[in-house]
Amino acid sequence: MRRRDGVTVAVFVGIFVLLAVALAPFAWNVLTSFKEKGEYFTYPPVFVPSSFDLEHYVRGLHLGGAKGIKDSFIIASLTTLLAIALGSLAAYSLSRFRIGGDNFAFWILSVRMMPPIASVLPLFLFFRFLRWLDTYQALIFTYALVNIPFAVWMMKGFFDELPVELEEAALIDGCGRLGAFVRVALPLVAPGLVATALFCFMFSWNEFLFALILGRSRVVPITVNIAGLIGGHEILWAEISAVSIVASVPIIVLAILLQRYLVRGLTLGAVKG
Amino acid sequence: MGGLRKRDWWMAFLFVLPVVVILLAISIFPMVYSFYLSLCRWDIGMGGQRTFIGAGNYLRLFSDARFFNSLKNTGRVLLFGVGTQFALGLSLALLLNRSFRGRSLVVTLFLLPMMISPVVVGCIWKIIYHYQYGPLNYLLNLLGIRSVNWLGSGSISPYSIVLADIWEWTPFMVITLLAGLQAIPDDLYEAARVDGANRWQIFSGVVFPLLRPVVIIAILIRVMDAFKIFDLVVLLTMGGPGQASESVAFYNYLTGFKYFSMGYASAMSYVQLAVIVAIANVFLRSFKGRAVV
């Protein structure tokens, strides 16, 4: 069926061009991470830096980048786990039992719509009351506000897709409801779970405002650390790029590892056939 | 699945309980507190006395031209930004929806822009857009096109922000829509082809209707996030020149965390919430029936 006709060629050219456009700024970021002070803003622009040593990487990681990556990793992983675990339970309930109806589902989503500005100060006061300022759990739960609704809605889509008959068969075989959920439904949507997790992880990894206000010195996520490299008299462009590249490695590795699931994953749930 | 039996109801209840508890526990205080603030005048610059003024902040919003200007700019991001992301994302997803060697690699590469934190995306594009020293104008010049004043012109800078946003978030659309496309069984295409449908008829008659639920979720999530666009605005233009490219989230940030008019900022947040809830509702309702929801 796959013909090497004009259309196919056009398709590949199209993909190639768009890929080039998508990658150019990323490549620029990589190149910037090796540039020296005089090479950021000049005419003509410097495309290839004069040296490719890793000094900016070392410096960037020393200026708190390493700790930032660690903190972000802890926060993003835990909040993702939380969102996925609880989100899929709720999603299952919404999908199978329509509990609370459409309005309830929409309420969950609407929590994600709250503009952050209004909630930063109250949350600060709230966590202060709990003595949670400058701790991981403050950010983990704050991000849960964004990630749980996201996970619920995505997972609900996946569960909607699953033919009910499979679980009913399990019920007849003597599995309880819980058994049907754990042994039948969950494994089937595992790919969807993975894809949703990746997006949750990314949302938490990239958040800045709450990280800034709720952290202090024990918890300094990577976004805050990178913003700290934008100084009043001095912007450490190369270090910013270097740290950002190192910081994107975990997500990229994750994406590559989960790649097969990623595409197949969303497939299952998102479409109502 | 028929009617809910009592045991099932308990189970369903227990399944949603943790989510409800967490969401309520963390969001209820901020929601109530900031709603109360939105009814107060609280300019923390001085002394910090809080006075209850009822709807005063909301009334002030309606006469604040800068607020409407920022809403307009955010609307621009929604319309052109998310719109283009969808169009591009769909075309790319269609292109990638055929198997060829190295497809996994290509798909992963398309994900890269989304994986850099927004702060850094701003930094990268700030250099790229620079009028004299940026690579973009340099390349345009090589092609014989005159330099574009990306960030220094009030009529262009809002679109420069949109462009950077498109770059950053198109991958989200690609991945989500590609997944949706892959779920469509091959035999449906075959059947349509046997019936003599051409490419466009297959797309509009078979593919798109099936894809619709994914489209809705993808657009909805993107609209919600684009409505909060902030980092790019701060880093690229600071909302400038003047207020030409201020987004509503940026203006909200200014009032809340630079001017510290907390009451006014809270009111602004609530109006934003109302707007986005309305948009989402209209959106979902217009797709109701066949939608995932």
Next chain:
Amino acid sequence: MRKFLLFLFAFVLLASVAYASPVKLVVVGDAGHNLKPFEWYAKDLKEKFDVELEVIGVPFGELYEKEKVELIAGTGAFDIMIVFPKFLAEFAANGWLYPLDEFVAKLDPKLDDVTPGYRDFYCKYGGKLYALPYDGDVLSLYYRKDLLENEEERKAFKEKYGYDLKVPETWDEYLDVAEFFTRKAGEKLAGEVLQRDFYGTAYYGQKDQIFAWWGNIFASLGGVYFDEETMEPAINSEAGVKALEIMKEIHKYCPPDVLAYGYEELKDVFLNGDCFMVIQWPCVGKKGADPAQSKIVGKIGVSHVPGVKKDGEIYYRAMMPCGRVLAIAAQSKDPWKAYQVIHYLSVVTSLDDVSTPETGLDPYRYSHFAHPEAYEMFANVEDAKIYLAGVQKNMEKGYPEMVLPGTVEYEETLGVALTKALAGELDPKSALDEAAQAWRDILERFGKEQQKALYQELVKGWKAVGLW
């Protein structure tokens, strides 16, 4: 008895532990090189004052809100705070800062050595001392010495304008020189054909600080922020409109994207050799001496910002935007120790800290200006002398930012109006009228009477040092 002994023992133990462990003080400031001195002297400070420092760097752009949220909530998280002077009044007015007057007698902060702007406006509030200076920012005029001395250019200038080419001292001269040096690609500059456009000047165009570039002109024309009797905004006065008109003229000789210019862009266009002169912060002079980031090493001249001629004398006022001072939180665990620390940095080590390329700190004491040999970044003492003399001239006539509570909002709304006029959306008068209206609203919200009282106090201080 045994119980008592046990108690005594426990008490002694506790006391000795308390005695032995140094006081831990938390320092907060904008992340990056300006916090380095706190790390350099950590050992000295521990030995001398028995304090241990924990330094928290917050992104520069968000330092204010981070500090303020913690202060509003009263977390007591910080002891020593780097504060931008424009926020000092606001922090002090809310009672968040510890007044330092009681310590001055014990340990002299040598305030007489500090230039008047920093001494009287940026460290004090309501007659009390709340901070010690740390970084002295002031705007100065940086120009291309080499082009100014070029014979060919001098001849051409004289022919065109009828007087000798020199460092512009008035705004009229500034406009002439800016116009003269604005060249298109292909034209000649100092005998060489230009590969790309060359600009007469440039300014900071982003709305957060643009007020200062307008302010240089406004203040030299005798402009003031408010009428001190009625508290009517005076920015839309004749002086204000005139200043904006001059700025619109200047705008013609700037790069087309100047309204997107922040600190970085303004520095780069000058140090890349694409612009004849800029009004900028002192660190540009220091960076200009570094071959790694400057293409015009040794070609930079520094002078006072232009002004107006009055009775045969040049009347000029240089804005002092930004700057940094060290303050102590009211909730600090040990204000006296904290004071000793900031005293050490502001008095004892300050010359070292402002003269090294390792920090971004700039001179603010007369003793800093008296030691050109200390500034290692310059290739020779002569260059350092030119630099310091130029900066000092501006420092002595430094015109303070408004330091009332609400300053950010005043400055931002003014900035928005200025950009509207410069982008051609509004004429200068209506733009400034709009800003004045916005200022009236702010006054209303913050409490006009209170603001008036504070403002009058400021004016009294300004008059006392002859800057009004």
